Amino acid sequence: MSQAQISVGTADSSGLAGAHSGMTTADGTPLKVSLRRAQRRLRLWALLLVLPLLLFILVSFIVPVFNMALRGVEDPLVHETMPNTAAALGDWDGEGLPAEPVFAALVEDLKAGYEDKSIGKVATRLNYEINGMRSVIMGSARQAKRLDHGPYKDALIDINSAWGEPATWRMLKRQSAPYTLTYLLAALDMGYDDAGNIVLQPESQRVYGPLFVRTLVMSATVTLFCILLGYPVAYLLANLPLRTSNLLMILVLLPFxxxxxxxxxxxxxxxxxxxxxxxxxxxxxxxxxxxxIQMIFNKTGTLIAMTHILLPFMILPLYSVMKTVPPSYVRAARSLGANPLVAFWRVYVPQTVSGIGAGSLLVFILSIGYFITPALVGGQSGQMISNMIAYHMQKSLNWGLAGALGVLLLVLVLVFYAIYNKLIGIDKIKMG
Amino acid sequence: MAALPAYASTLDRIWHYGYRILCGLIFLFLIGPILVIIPLSFNAEPYFTFSREMLSLDPAGYSLRWYEEFFSSSTWLNAIKNSFLIGIASTVLATVLGTLAALGLSRPQMPFRGLIMSILISPMIVPLIISAAGMFFFYSSVNLSQTYLGVVLAHTALGIPFVVITVTATLSGFDQSLTRAAASLGASPSYSFFKVILPLVMPGVVSGALFAFITSFDEVVVVIFLSGVEQRTLPLQMWAGIREQISPTILAVATILVAMSILLLTVLELLRRRSERLRGISG
Incomplete structure (x- = not known):
């Protein structure tokens, strides 16, 4: 243990050992080897201390979040319920109508699906893609059981003319893959046209794009309000005598x-x-x-409540930066003839930019994902993207779309998180 | 920022007082709403505004009926019991795991420090609705949804970033030569941990634990998705109450919660002073 103690706190111990390469420890091993061994043991100890928590977070948090994100791109329903059709469609090139074996496979799947009643889910799922598919599938499945010999192609088209449309088959081929882009596209207000190309929805039907824009605009507005209200207060707190500012700080911390x-x-x-x-x-x-005046259950109410809730997250980092700004620079500027406004704007504010950045990023990241406050006071016009995810989770039960919207929101937040981490460092977050 | 000097011009005076009034208004914006609901929770009428009797300080305008309602309702009492149960359990878990990890993270030999840190902090950054939805799917698949254990594990994950941040922050100011001194005087690593390290980082641990507790105690999104009827917590009950039909009982609950946060704030402040005194920063 005593050899290990030598290396504690010396970051570059190999350099130290290298300078005295002839040295050995009491038991005869070279000092260099002994030090490296001790370093390795310390690294292992550090890792061992962190490991339980890391495993816990991975299992209880990271895996669920990934799982949720995966739902946005996977769509195994058609693939699993109609395995024959999915396999048969794999060879089809998407031109014209598929050949007889594909129709035969479809009939087989429809019969099996009708038997074990799993076809209803497929019908509902495909109805999201082409309106009216539900009745096409259900009707065909009902009548498929009397088709006991081929050729099935004409018989199926006879039952429902939709089977004579190449567009139906292209959609079916797309949906029979275990992974899909449809949810992600839908979350971006895009979709496939009849020919299978990715196109933007007509403007009147766009929902999520405008909602993302609204979420970003509202978060930016809240951030701006927080800067406007937080800056003067942080300045006051940082420049009052400690006893007074500690008292006033309670007014910030109690809401927090x-x-x-x-x-x-x-x-x-x-x-x-x-x-x-x-x-x-x-x-x-x-x-x-x-x-x-209608001040709540609309966008105004959401903005007011969110600003109030997030304001302490702006004041605290601003305050801790302003505490470190020496007053002498502003005094120097004043003595050199700058008027108070110029001295403040050109000399004081630039020294607090890191605080503004830290506070703004924090407030912005937190407000993008806000759910509770918009849900309670937002009315119609104050809803944000989180509320739409909750809607698809609980009401419409379109979990794939919820997953896809979640992926987009997550990417958005992680981008800002990465910026924050790069600029400020996540472990520098100040609390309380 | 100190008092105005005698030679201050009129403009200086206007600016000085104007600025203070502005700050006063912002402080009012911060604290006013929280203070307003306290007297309103003693309203004798089922309204959310001050009645004429209340404004004229007539005792008839005030009553404790909403508090009575709260304390005689088994739903509310069960909710508050659940909140404490889940809060305490997840706080203990988060604090033990988080403190151990913080000790590892603040060792200079720690490999992949940045990466591990950002993974551990991520529950604080990922929007709650995504965490909640993800946990709902995953915990359902392992039969943990609608159980106490499921909610406790979820809340532990959400509370951990706060413990890790506060304890690593305390440890960053920790003087490593103290452990070396202990070791050179013959203390075993575990002895020096309990006798030297732990007492010094205790304020950080406790404030991290308080953060973890309040995170769990205040959390509603995950509970909406994970809890069954049995695990209803106080925030969930409030959420349901506000959405369905807001009754003044909510204001009584809110007042109790404000009293609780005042208590927490006091504890934290005392801890901060103790910590400063221990490190010799002056009391």
Whole structure:
């Protein structure tokens, strides 16, 4: 153990050992070898300490998130329920109608699917792709059982003319692969046309693109509000005597520590049309009783509540940076003739840019993924992308689309996380 | 920023007071909403605004009926019990695992430090709805959804970044020569851990634990997806209450929660002072 102690804290111990290459330890091993061994043991110890947590996070968190993301690109339903058709379609080149064996495989799958009632799910799934496919599949499956000999091609087209359309088959071929791009495309407001090309949806049907844009714009707005409100307060706190600023800091930290739901509730109470603020406005005769202002259950309410909730995340990093800014530079600028505004803008603010950056990135990252507050106070116009994911998870049960939207949101957040990590370092986050 | 000097011009004065008024308004924006609900929770009427009696400080305008409702409702009481149960269990797990990892991470020999750190912090960064949905699918597939264990594991994952961050931050100011001194005086590694390291990083551990607890105690998105009827927590009950029909009982609950956060804040502040005193930064 005593040899190991030598190397503690020396980052470059090999250089040290190299300079005295002739040295040996008490038991005769060269010092270099002994040191390297000790280093290896210390690395192993460090890893061993981290390992349990790393495994825990991987299993309980990373794997589920990947699993969720995978749902956005996998679509095994058709592949598994209609294995024969999927295999037969593998050789088809997508031109004209497929050959007789494919029709035979389809009939076989339809019969089997009708028997064990699994065909209904396929019908619902394919209906997302081409409207009306549900009845095509269900109708054909019902009648397929009386088709006991070929040729099946004409018989199937006879049952439903959709089987005579190459577009139907191209869609079926696309869907019978175990992986699909359809969800991701849908989440980007894109889809396949009849010829199988990827096209943008007509403008009136675009939902998710505008929603992503709204989410980004709202997050940027919240970030901007936080800078505007946070900067003066952080400046005040950083420049007051410690005793006073510690007291005022409570006013920042108490909201920070108060439950998100409590803070959202308070805004409902304050802003709703029969709420405290409107009552006050009516009492002061600023608006009359009929003209109460709709301040919540819309975008305004979401912006106000989110700014309130995220403001401490801006103030705290700003404050810790401003604490380190020496006052002498601004004084020097003033003494050289700069007026207070110029001295502030050209000398003080540049020294706090790292704080603005840290706070802004943090607020922005947190607000992109906001769910609870928009869901409770957002109404129709204040919904964000998280709410749409929740909708597809719980209401429409289109989990593939939820997964695809999740992938896009995740990529967005991770990009900003990477920027944050690069610029500031994630372990530098200040709390409390 | 100190008091205004005697030679200050009128413009200086206007600026000085104007700036302070602006800051006062921002502080009001921060703290006002939280303070408003406290008196409202004592409203005798089932409204969310101040009645005439309340404004004239008539005792008849005030009552404890919403608190009575809270404490006599088995749903609410069960929810608060669940919240504490899940919160404490996940805090213990997160604190033990997180502290061990932080000790490893702050060793100079730690390999892949940046990569491991960003993996450990990721539960704080990934949007909750994605974590919740992912956990819902995965935990359902291993029969952990709608169980206490499932919720506890999920909340542990969410609380871990806070423990790791606060404890590594405390350890970064830790003087390594203290452990060397202990070792040179004959202390075994485990003895010096419990007698030297742990007492010094304790404030960091406790504040990390408090963060982990409040994260779990306040968390609702994962609970929406993972919990069954049995595991309903306080935030979930509030969430349901706000969405369905908001009753003033919610304000009573909110007030209790605000009181709790004041308590937590006080504990943290005391810890901060103790930690500064221990490191000799002045008390």
């Amino acid at each position: 520590w108060t439950s998100l739901l409590v803070r959202t509730t308070t805004w409902i109470v304050l802003l709703q049309s029969q709420g405290v603020l409107n009552d006050l406005l009516v009492w002061m005769h600023i608006v009359d009783d009929q003209g109460r």
